[in-house]
Amino acid sequence: MIKSIRAKLFMFITLLLICFISLLWILNSMYLEKYYINKKKNILTQNANTIVSMYKGNISDIQNELDRTANITGSNIDIRDKNGKIIYMSARRPPEEKNSNNSSQQKPPPDKPHNLDDYDTKAKEYPVGKIHFENRMDVQMKIEFLTLVVKLSNGDVMATRVPLVSIKESVDIANRFVIIIGSIIIFLGSIGAYLFSRKFTKPILEVNNIARNMAKFDFSQKCSISGNDEIGQLGQSVNYLSEELDTAITELNEKNQKLEEDIEKERKIDEMRKEFISSVSHELRTPLSLIQGYAEGLISNVNESEEDRNFYCDVIMQETIKMNKLVRDLLNLSQIESGYFQIDKSEFDIIHLINYVLTKYKSIFTEKNVKVETELFGETCIVYGDMVRIEQVLTNYINNAINHVDENRIIKITSSIDSDKVRVNVFNTGKHIPEDSLKKLWNSFYKVDKARTRAYGGYGLGLSIVKAIQDLHKSAYGVENINHGVNFWFEINKVKDINNNN
Ligand SMILES: Nc1ncnc2c1ncn2[C@@H]1O[C@H](COP(=O)(O)OP(=O)(O)OP(=O)(O)O)[C@@H](O)[C@H]1O
Ligand SMILES: [Mg+2]
Known part of the structure; x- marks a missing residue:
């Protein structure tokens, strides 16, 4: 089974050629033979008419014309007078002939080579100038002739003969020629058909x-078909379709990806919300149950010593303070994270702020026996930000440093300056924070060492507040484990005034 359009086209053109040539x-x-004889008859008739009109009874008048006609038409001509005597004969030998139509009846005797009586008798009856065609046979040569017989004006009879075999031969040659040419045409035509079908189907x-x-979502290939015909237009349409599909699918993919990201974000937010609620309830449960327990204790042991009652009240007090801090921090955080919170930016001196905070903490440092070292780059450095919030960041870092400083008891506050930023570091000597916890520190309620955190009453909210404040300032923050301790840092934009940089 031939399936490809190329093969079909090739076969079709080749078959068409074969049909045409065969036909x-x-x-x-x-029909060629009949046509040829017909044409020959026309030519002979024309010539005969000329001779009829020229002949006045004297052969020498038309001798030249007769010779010419005989040569041109390839015939032999003879003229006989009324008695059957040949008075003109063209160059060729006159045949020994008889009427081929009734050859069986009129076989001439071998000793009488020019037995033409029957023709002459018949021809004498013809009207003058009337052309007659007959098929005559040369008995000796066994050749059939197409013979034109005409009675001339003075009663003489002219016969012009063309051998039929030469006509048949010409037809045969023409037919053979058709076969040869046809084969060549079919051969060349099929090569042409092959090339054309290739070009057409490519x-x-x-x-x-x-x-x-x-179909495999590969739109990189483009149609290189040129031209304005139907196939050219098809190529252009395919290119257009490819481009449109490419953009549509790319767009769809982008949207899909965005949707997936949104869903993932949504899922994470939901997870965080659940975690947040469970953390808050967990943190509230301990102080609340303590308060409840000690309040019940107070009620049931009213008669106990003053000292005991004071202790009970003290615990309730401490737990309430802790709860208050928790609620305050939570409110603070939710306020900053709400998206509606506006930071109140202004220019202020960060060195001054650091010194101010350190002064506030002086008594605590002394009490905790902490040695504070500072390495600041000058006396003033004007930055741009929300001073109250930046103070909160700083105090959160310092509180953490105090709570996590080890027996070396060194806290170091340094600052460095960049072309447009100031970086403040709060370092304390102590244990390194595990690598996998470094990122999680900034999540609310995350604590690395829960026992230690509980000891100083931390809730794991301080650093998430730092993160929220820094995010609002669009400034960087971070933590790193360095030699002998941990370094927390934050950045703040500097005011670009060379005079203030120091
Ligand atoms: N300087 C530090 N050295 C070692 N670990 C630290 C340091 N600062 C913070 N951490 C760890 O990070 C956790 C989160 O700190 P964060 O300030 O958010 O909460 P907290 O200090 O525990 O409580 P809060 O600040 O809410 O009172 C802490 O529980 C602690 O495990
Ligand atoms: Mg803290």
Whole structure:
């Protein structure tokens, strides 16, 4: 089974050529001979008419014309007078002939070579100038002739003969020629058909290939078909379709990806919300149950000593303070994270702020026996930000440093300056924070060492407040484990005034 359009086209064109050539050959074989004889008759008739009109009874008048006609038409001509005597004969030998139509009846005797009586008798009856065609047979040569017989004006009879075999031969040659030429045409035509079908189907195959790639979402290939015909237009349409599909699918993919990201974000927010609620309830449960327990204790042991009652009240007090701090921090955090919170930016001196905070903490440092070292780059440095919030960041770092400083008891506050930023570091000697916890520190309620955190009453909210404040300032923050301790840092934008940089 031939399936490809290329093979079909090739077969179709080749078959068409074969049909045409065959038809030509059949028509030639059937009709060429008749056509040829017909034409010959016309030519002979024309010549005969000329001679009839020229002949006045004297052969020498038309001798030249007769010779010419005989040569041109390839015939032999003879003229006989009323008695059957030859008075003119063209160069060729006159045949020994008889009427081929009734050859069986009128066989001439071998000793009488010029037995032409029957023709002469018949021809004498013809009207003058009337052309007659007959098929005559040369008995000796066994050749059939197409013979034109005409009675001339003075009663003489002219016969012009053309051998039929030469006509048949010419037809045969023509037919053979048709076969040879036809074979060549079919051969060359099939090569042409092959090349044409290749050229014709190449762009279709290209379009097909591109369509297949498009089905696999590969839009990189483009149709290179040129021209304004239907196939050229098909190529252009495929290119257009490919481009449109490419953009549509890319867009769809982007949207899909965004949707997936949004869903993931939503899921994380939901998870965080649940975690947050459970953390808050967990943190509230301990002080609340302590308060409840000690309040019940107070009620049931009213009669106990003053000292005991004071202790009970003290515990209730401490727990309330802790709860108050928790609620305050939570409110603070939710306020900053709400998205509606506006930071109140202004220019202020960060060195001054650091010194101010350190002065506030002086008594605590002394009480905790902490040695504070500072390494600041000058006396003033003007930055731009929300001073109250930046103070909160700083105090959160310092509180943490105090709570986590080890037996070396050193806290070091340094600052460094960049072209447009100031970086403040709060370092304390102590244990390194595990690497996998470094990122999680900034999540609310995250604590590395829960026992230690509980000891100083931390809730794990301080650093998430730092993160929220720094995010609002669009400034960086971070933590790193360095030699003998931990370094927390934050950045703040500097005011670009060289005079203030120091
Ligand atoms: N300087 C530090 N050295 C070692 N670990 C630290 C340091 N600062 C913070 N951490 C760890 O990070 C955790 C989170 O700190 P964060 O300030 O958010 O909460 P907290 O100090 O425990 O409580 P809060 O600040 O709410 O009172 C702490 O529980 C602690 O485990
Ligand atoms: Mg803290």
